[in-house]
Amino acid sequence: MLITFLLIPILTAIVLLFIKKDTLAFQTAIAASLATLALAVFASFNKVETFDMSWLPNLNSRFTLQADGLAKILILLSSISLPAILMASNKNEYKQKNIFLSLLLFTQAGLMGVFLAGDALLFYFFWELALIPVYFLCSIWGGEKRIAITFKFFIYTFLGSLFMLIGILFVNAHTVEHSFSIQAFIQANLTDGQKITAFALFFVAFAIKMPIFPLHTWQPDTYEQSPTPVTMVMSAVMVKMGLYGILRWLLPLFPVAFAAHTNVVVFLSVVGILYASFIAIRQDDIKRLIAYSSIAHIGLMNAAIFSGTGIAIQGALIQLFSHGINVLGLWIIADIVEQQTGTRSMQQMGGLAKKQPTLAILLVGFALANIAMPLTNAFVGEFLMFNGLFILNPWIAGFAGISIVLAAIYTLNMVQKVAYGEISEKINAMPAPNKAAQLVLIILLIIVFVTGVYPQPLFTLTADTLQQLIAK
């Protein structure tokens, strides 16, 4: 069962390379992504068998795929994201669209692999494989400065993952029978000093991927220059790889070293949250605004995880999903506006509510979710996370709490500039609304409110992971 999460995207991606007709390519891609979604929904509510196969006998590495609540919730998120992204950006013109779609599906396969891998070497494998298609996507279809910026992004994350590779090699050398399985890694025979070294090696990779201040410099540029569908994949799903890595590997493997670094990491995260929020306030480019807002949100999740309190981790587990949905909604709106007006500068927008009322309402909906208003899904997660941070240290919770105010400032400011005021020239020239994209947005917004009012399914889904993590 779990192997199909890899097979469907990979096989479709290969087939897509040979489909030259745009519409047919799109239909194939959407069919495959919907099939994956159906599987993901099924897997979320059922128990799934671990997939295990011999892979590298000399190295004692096995092709193991396994899914617990943490994996399932992220699988679900990435399966929801891909069809949404495809539907919403179908109107966009891309040269060689079949290759574009094919690379997107390869990315999805890589992400699925990362979330499902139960073997460290396999994890590393997919970790890199998710990066390569993105490198090509951004460099071929991105904005003006794409080549240099994407390259910076690539080298940055590649270097980070190489450190993780050393970490894997290091821990592997100390396991029984040199196994790579996650259980063997947890039982690895390391001294406390060695654990701290290994912790640092793993942490660098995850910190760059998330990113945590001060390793975040690649992100805003990359988000701005990438074609928006790719930005959506990156900010809705890919940044979760870093958080996932921490929850799956770092915390269970080195609980002591983890606890020892709580203060440093939480401090960095809080600095990052405030820093990103202040910068977001100053942004005029709508894509950059969302990018910085995303850094702030991810920083909060990271701080919550590192606080080590059960309630905060529960919040982060839910927020992994919710943040993905919310940011996806914002990106889709930003993309529609950019495609239809040809600008990303918010000064040149205004009056969207009069021209396209539906879109403006949707924008307000996602904006409220972005600032974690009650009734929206983000409220549930953020409330729990702040709760946990408060238990850790009220001061930290207080400082991090400023970000809520700041988020309200920049988000509502954005809504005001885009939706209200006089109808600007560019907004006035907007063509008829993009029905397909609006439908996607409505569905996402429904998810936002349903999981905001009734988050119990998400709690149930992540219960097993939480139990294991707290046991540490």
Added chain:
Amino acid sequence: MNAIIVSTLLGVIMMFCSWGIKIQKTQQSIALVGLFVLILSNLAQLNGWYVINFDTKGMLAFTRFGLYINSLFFIITFIYIWLNGEEIAKFNNQAADFYALFFFILCGASILTSFDNLLMLFIGIEILSIPLYILTGADKKNLFSNEAALKYFLMGSFSTGILLLGITFIYGATGSFHLVEPVLKPSTGLPAEQMILSAGLLLVFAAMNFKVSAAPFHFWTPDVYDGAPTVFTSFMATIVKAAGFIAFITIFNSQSKALGYSWALVLSFVIVSTLLVGNIVAVFQRSVKRMLAYSSIAQAGFMLFALYGKSSFAQEGIVLYAVVYSLATIGVFGVLIKMKENSFEAFNGLAKTNPLLAFVTTIFLFSLAGIPLTGGFFAKYYMLNALYAAGAGLWLIIIAILFAAISVFYYFKLVQAMYFFTGKPAMHEVPKKYTYALLLIAILLLILGVFPSLVFNYLYF
């Protein structure tokens, strides 16, 4: 034994071949058939059948490891000649002469995989090197080629001299040429003899570093690789280098103990400086060929890890590394041969005009950079593992990793040129068959990227 004898015979046959047979295609076919016979004869020895069998008095020792490596060398040479037949013939109507030289080189390589005596090492290195001097100067009317050949010849002879001096010192101290375990010991145990022995080993070490182009003995490499005809550079940078490494490892796996503690220090110095020079200088190259020359120095730095200490990772790793690196390098040079210019800009827009060629080049470059899903990743992984298993500090591994990240920079510059920049690459005509041959190499690399053990499983059974 079989390989040494048969390759010599084949070399002689090829030499005389050019009298009767004038058609290039036929000459190539004969060479390929010859290689096939060579592979068979070598495999026959693995199963205990000898063409001629006599006692070498411990001069040569045929191990499963050595014989298996021979087969790999021959198979890679087969691919190389199959791919590059036409190109080889360009420099001379008598391509058969070159094929003869290749067989002599292979003879040298077979000695280097099986010597158990320092004299045989010397002979093997000479047999390997002398044909190379000729191949470097094969483009007779090109001044750069002439210059490269002369430079290579002078510096190569000098390094052979150093090798010989080292061997003499060792003989003086121990009274023996034999490389048997346990470690070489001074015959009288006087401190002066120990010093002479160490000096001798260090001289051999320096000479071997020269042969595998490790820094600080690398200065000939960029000039020679750049000056030599591309098709021969491709051979030099792959099989010849790998053979050098096998010899290097054979000597120092056992004898490094005679150097004691200082061995790790000396080797670490060479490793770090090789990685440093190769990677940093490659970043600034404007010609792809020169970049590949420096990258080959950088790759040598990674292969040196196998010398750090004996472990199954080192042994399996060097085999995997040699194969993967050779295939990828032959592939990249195969593409470079078809370009009219060597600069990075010459590759601009290749993905538009010839997507398949651009794709295979990307695979080769990924493999050289060690990106997962290509053989290069596991090659590098095994090497790092070997380093750790041999007890090297984590700092050395981290330095290696940092340089690996730098190497991505220059390999990807070429990927960028092909995919993201527009332009019209000036190319020689690329036959369909040629592209498919390259595609086959790329597929091999991808297979090794998922199942690396295919290469070294036969080391054991």
